Amino acid sequence: MSVDAVAGPPQLEGIDLSDRDFWVRPPAERHAVFDLLRRESPFAFFAEPEVPLLAPGPGYHAVTRYADLDAISSQPTVFCSGQGAVSITDIPADLNEFYGSLISMDDPRHAKIRRIVSKVFTPRMLEQLVGSVQQIAEDVMDAARRKADAGDGAIDVVADIAAPIPLRVICDMMGIPDEDRALILAMSNIVLSGGDPELVENQDDPLTAFLEAGMALAGVMERLAAERLERPTDDLTTALVRSEVDGERLTHSEIASFFILLLVAGNETTRNAITHGVLALSEHPEQRARWIADPSLTRTAVEEIVRWASPITWMRRTATQDGELNGFRFRVGDKFLLFYAAANRDPAVFADPHVFDLARDPNPHVGFGGHGPHFCLGAHLARREIAVTFRTLFDRLPDLEVTGEPDRLRSSFVNGIKRLPARLTGAR
Amino acid sequence: MSRVEVDRDRCVGSGACEALAPMVFEVDDNGVLAVLRAQPAADEVPDVRDAVQACPTRALALAE
Numbered sequence: 001m002s003v004d005a006v007a008g009p010p011q012l013e014g015i016d017l018s019d020r021d022f023w024v025r026p027p028a029e030r031h032a033v034f035d036l037l038r039r040e041s042p043f044a045f046f047a048e049p050e051v052p053l054l055a056p057g058p059g060y061h062a063v064t065r066y067a068d069l070d071a072i073s074s075q076p077t078v079f080c081s082g083q084g085a086v087s088i089t090d091i092p093a094d095l096n097e098f099y100g101s102l103i104s105m106d107d108p109r110h111a112k113i114r115r116i117v118s119k120v121f122t123p124r125m126l127e128q129l130v131g132s133v134q135q136i137a138e139d140v141m142d143a144a145r146r147k148a149d150a151g152d153g154a155i156d157v158v159a160d161i162a163a164p165i166p167l168r169v170i171c172d173m174m175g176i177p178d179e180d181r182a183l184i185l186a187m188s189n190i191v192l193s194g195g196d197p198e199l200v201e202n203q204d205d206p207l208t209a210f211l212e213a214g215m216a217l218a219g220v221m222e223r224l225a226a227e228r229l230e231r232p233t234d235d236l237t238t239a240l241v242r243s244e245v246d247g248e249r250l251t252h253s254e255i256a257s258f259f260i261l262l263l264v265a266g267n268e269t270t271r272n273a274i275t276h277g278v279l280a281l282s283e284h285p286e287q288r289a290r291w292i293a294d295p296s297l298t299r300t301a302v303e304e305i306v307r308w309a310s311p312i313t314w315m316r317r318t319a320t321q322d323g324e325l326n327g328f329r330f331r332v333g334d335k336f337l338l339f340y341a342a343a344n345r346d347p348a349v350f351a352d353p354h355v356f357d358l359a360r361d362p363n364p365h366v367g368f369g370g371h372g373p374h375f376c377l378g379a380h381l382a383r384r385e386i387a388v389t390f391r392t393l394f395d396r397l398p399d400l401e402v403t404g405e406p407d408r409l410r411s412s413f414v415n416g417i418k419r420l421p422a423r424l425t426g427a428r
Numbered sequence: 429m430s431r432v433e434v435d436r437d438r439c440v441g442s443g444a445c446e447a448l449a450p451m452v453f454e455v456d457d458n459g460v461l462a463v464l465r466a467q468p469a470a471d472e473v474p475d476v477r478d479a480v481q482a483c484p485t486r487a488l489a490l491a492e
Contacts, residue, residue, distance in 0.1 A: 059431035074486065114440055122455040124441035368484070373440050375484030382441060 012035050017337075018049040019411065020194070023313075024408045031354065033255045034342035035421045038064040043336075049412075053207050060316070060335035064342035064358055068326055070108035072336055073370030079317035079336060081374060082106040086413065088316060088337065098253060099191070099214060101261035103315070105215075107373055113250070113258070115245040118377065120173070120236055126380050129169075132387055136156050136168045137392040145395065148274030148424040153299045157402070162274035163267075165389055169381070174259070175228070175235030180220050187213040188264040195413025198367070198418065217263060217278065218256040225255060261359070268380050268414055269311040271326060273367075274389050275417045276309035280356050282402035287358050301358040302386045307365035308356055310341035313415050315369070340366045364418045399425040430473055430492040432466050436485035445454075445488060452476055475477035 010033045016022065022030065037044050043061045050056060072079045082426065083243050085104045096104050102114055119125065143231050144160040155161070163185065190213035193199035195206040202209060221237075230239045240255050250258070276374050281288040291297050296401040330336075344365045345353040368376035376382070402422045409416030434465065439461050445453040451472055456462045468476045471474070480488040 111440060117459070118441035118443070119455060119457055119459040122441070123447040123450070124443075124454065257481075371484055371486055373438070373485055374440055375440070377442070380447060 003425075004231060012040055012044075015044070017044075018046050018408050020049065020412065023194070023412045024410050030341075031345055034064050034339065034345060036078070037062060037345060038342055039365060042068060045165065048088050051089050051207070052204055054091060057089050057335070058333070060088055061330075062338050062342075063336050063338050064346075065326075066343040066346035068328075069338045069343040069366060070370040071325055072338060073366075073372040073374070076106065078320055078323060078371055080106050080320050081110075081315075081317060083318040084316070085315050085374070088244060088335070095211075098257045098388060099210075099260070101254075102377075103374065109245075110373060110414055112245045112289065113254070114373075116239065116245070116379065117236065117258070117262070118251050120239060120319075121377050123380050123382055125155040125226060127383055129173075129381075130384065130388070132172065133165075133169055133388045136172075137165055137388050138396065140164045140168070141392055141396040145424060152167070153423040153425065154403070155400075155422055155424060157278050157400075157422050158271065158275050159419070161269045161393070161397075162420075164280070165274065166267050166270035166385055169385060170263060173236050173266075174262065175224065175233055175237050176263075178225075183216060183390060184220065185267065187216045188260075188267045191217070191264050192268045192411070192416070194409060194413055194416075194418075194419075196410040197221070217260045220254075221256050221259040225259075235386070250386050260297065260398055266378060268416070269378070270385050271313040272414065272416050273306055273309045273382065273386055275420055276311070276415070277305040277386065277390065278393075278400070278419060278422075279402060279406055279417070280305065280308055287356060291358055291390070292398075295391065297358055297385050298391065300361050300363060301390070302383050303363045303365060303367075304356065304358050304360050305361070305386060305390075306367035306382070307344045308348075310365075310367050311415055312367075313341045313411075313413055314339050315374070338370065340369070343370075372397050397424060399427045430490050432463050432468065432476060433489040434461060434463060435487045435489075438485045440487075442484050443474055444482045446485055447472055448479040448482055449475035453479060457485070459480050 015033055042065045045059055045061055047059045048057050061073060081104055085088055101419055102110055140161060144155050147160060148155050167181060167185050176184060190199050190209055197203055200206045200209045224237050225241045228241050232238045240258055243250060291301050314337040317336045319330050322331050344367060347353050368379040400422055404419060404421035406417045407419040409418055441455045441459045441461055443455045446455055452465050452468050454462045454464055476490055481489050
């Protein structure tokens with residue numbers, strides 16, 4: 001960042017959440033903007049970002065107060081997801097459903113389809129996974145150690161720790177063969193790239209890159225689904241291909257989109273939570289020391305990392321009728337972006353919201369979504385992965401030291417970090 | 429005697445309740461929440477209260 005870019009306090013009229021460059025600004029700057037919006041203009045209206053080949057829509061309201069966000073989340077019939085939850089601009093209905101799957105679907109269909117996989121993500125089922133998550137975390141960290149030892153000690157927190165752990169966990173759960181996993185990671189990065197120029201080369205046509213990535217993921221799925229129909233196993237892919245909703249099998253395209261959702265959501269969110277956690281612990285060494293000394297802090301520590309990171313910055317809802325919410329009058333068709341990152345720093349709910357406090361309790365953050373039917377399906381899994389990763393990190397890589405600035409993803413949707421340079425000092 | 433009530437239209441089987449009060453709640457193999465003890469024992473009530481509080485879809489109530 002150049003020196004003259006150091007900004008004074010933000011001004012309301014200068015704010016544009018649709019400006020992609022805003023999303024690579026340092027977190028403190030972005031949070032200062034959210035604080036101002038929350039205080040002065042809690043339903044601020046913005047024009048939509050331009051997306052090549054798609055018609056621009058009417059604009060959206062940015063929801064930054066916790067109470068408003070949670071009220072919208074918990075009234076899914078008034079504020080629906082079916083017109084698009086992961087894209088600001090309306091995209092053609094078939095693409096919307098394909099890429100959003102459950103996320104961009106309303107009840108009753110949403111509930112029925114969610115039930116197919118919800119049983120796999122319950123605490124009881126995940127209990128059986130603990131051992132394997134532990135093993136994966138140990139393997140990944142031992143590999144990071146070998147890489148550091150073979151070179152000058154340098155590693156990348158993202159590529160060497162935070163990406164491979166969730167990738168292996170979700171691919172194991174879905175039964176993806178080893179040889180397909182590099183492709184899965186690369187394609188899910190593109191799907192959630194937000195058009196970041198490093199991941200999408202042709203900046204005039206990000207949509208095509210996005211579609212091609214989806215097709216590549218669907219290609220892996222097609223082969224695997226055919227295999228599982230013939231020889232069922234106990235993995236998630238088998239559950240998907242064999243499940244029925246209202247006596248009907250899921251269609252080919254429903255299975256493909258579900259598959260993409262699980263892979264992408266399982267990879268990108270936990271990875272960023274872990275990376276942000278490593279960065280936050282490096283910036284707050286006293287908190288790190290406290291957690292290392294007291295493993296019983298893990299429960300609240302994991303929640304605080306999710307609040308702090310808010311890996312998904314927003315989801316969209318669309319009003320299905322005219323109405324009023326906490327004094328704000330809205331019209332049918334109005335779009336709302338629920339800024340989880342902003343609600344998670346709302347001083348009306350969180351004391352000292354900009355303080356990173358691993359013992360924060362209660363911590364009713366909305367990092368997994370607000371109250372309502374779309375609450376994160378993978379929340380239990382994510383908590384487990386984060387807990388195991390950090391305890392294993394303290395055990396296996398206690399000498400990890402962050403050595404440089406994070407390289408941030410230029411996306412409003414995913415609070416992503418592409419690289420975080422670090423080294424293993426060898427000191428114990 | 430306190431009694432657990434589930435709003436079936438709201439429940440999505442997230443299992444948040446099961447994580448906090450596994451003696452009382454279990455998401456079954458069809459992804460449907462089973463209430464194992466509709467009238468929890470006195471020493472289970474605090475956990476059940478936490479579970480009601482934690483439900484992401486506000487589908488639970490404890491009538492006391």
